Amino acid sequence: MKMEINKESEKPASESDLLQWSQWQLLDSILPTGGFAHSFGLEAAIQVGIVTGPEDLQTFIIHVLENTASLLLPFVHSATMSPNMENWQRLDRMLNATLTNEVGRKASISQGSALMRVAAAVFSEIHLLKTMREACLGAGTVAFHHAPVFGLVCGLVGFDSRTSQRAYLFITMRDVISAATRLNLVGPMGAAVLQHRIAPVAEAILTKLMDRGAEESFQTAPLLDTVQGCHGYLFSRLFCS
Template sequence: MECEGEPNEDNAESSTAGPLQLWSQWQLLDSILPTGGFAHSFGLEAAMQSRLVVSSEDLKTYIIHTLENTGSLLLPFVYSATISPNTQSWHNLDKTLNATLTNEIARKASIAQGSALMRVAASVFTEIPCLKTMRAAALSGGVYFHHAPVFGLVCGLLGFDAETTQRAYMFITMRDVISAATRLNLVGPLGAAVLQHNVGPIAESLSIKWMNRGVEEACQTCPLLDTIQGCHGYLFSRLFCS
């Protein structure tokens, strides 16, 4: 597949993927993929220590608000990168997101995960050689490798449709927050599975609400969570990077 193509309109309209695409989709969603997502709690650790999250109901509310923020702020970048998976679009989205993120903790977490994802994608999906070329060129400077645009870029080059890509991004966010809650002993493994199943329909409705929007519509809907995450660096003891 060419790197420098026109906007991926066919992908945006397609509702199905071929068998090989499905294997790649599953691999991108697999927790074994070493992209560093499990090193981050999306501010949950700071929320717990600040007593914002105490009960199981608090945890569910926090996850829903995190998904709302993800949908409103990051899905536009995922969507734009997916429908236009080329170098110029990626670089513009990357710079715009770097200027949009409002706290240093979230910015560093996004860069760390995006850099890891781009490195893994270039090594794993060798059928798309331009991923390696784009990464090598970007390493010379000027690119931050924010996670949302990289995720959209990789999915777009792999031929995924835009709606599947946006749902996948919401899913990995939900998965990682619930995984962090398990390791923070806020919920047990079985309770985490039940929680994920219960939040699924809400995640779907939020995905539909914020799907297919341009970056000019990106916004914060739960600024308190952003503020809490920004306090992570001041915690006396921490299990997560963010």
């Protein structure tokens, strides 16, 4: 029995096995991309009275996921399908023109820049990541918006588009729920229960709105966009957005 176990452990890992490690790392909260510095407008929504308790919180998160899927998943999908310099720059310019909410736009650039820097260092075997980052930093040709960068990294690492889009919705849900915990809207146990409860809804949203080109991007929750835009006017605030 011991010999059989040792033989099994000596088998080389397959490409799909190694890919899962990359997938888990990109979704790990320890990856320093700055996502936990943003509440996606939740902090402002609490202060203006749109979100007052756990029930409002669940509705808010679902609206955020719907808006993320309709507005940003097309950029994740397009970048994953064609992870090259020309397409990435095109998508970045399109998203920069699309995001009229200054708070949300700055948050997107902040997280995207951090993700590109981290990905270029972590996935050092993918030389194109470092090359693209350095070329664009010097030329100033891209703003480094988060959704296209996320799709680009996923595409170069080897993710399929559906996995990339599901992962983007997951980190959005994770970050909003984390913000809710730090804002004392829900406790850690309640946050875990809420995340599990919303997962089927998130999957349904993904199924409905995935695999669209950037030209099909649209917004479903303009009120939330307006509220997030007011974040900079809050008298006291814990988050950057």
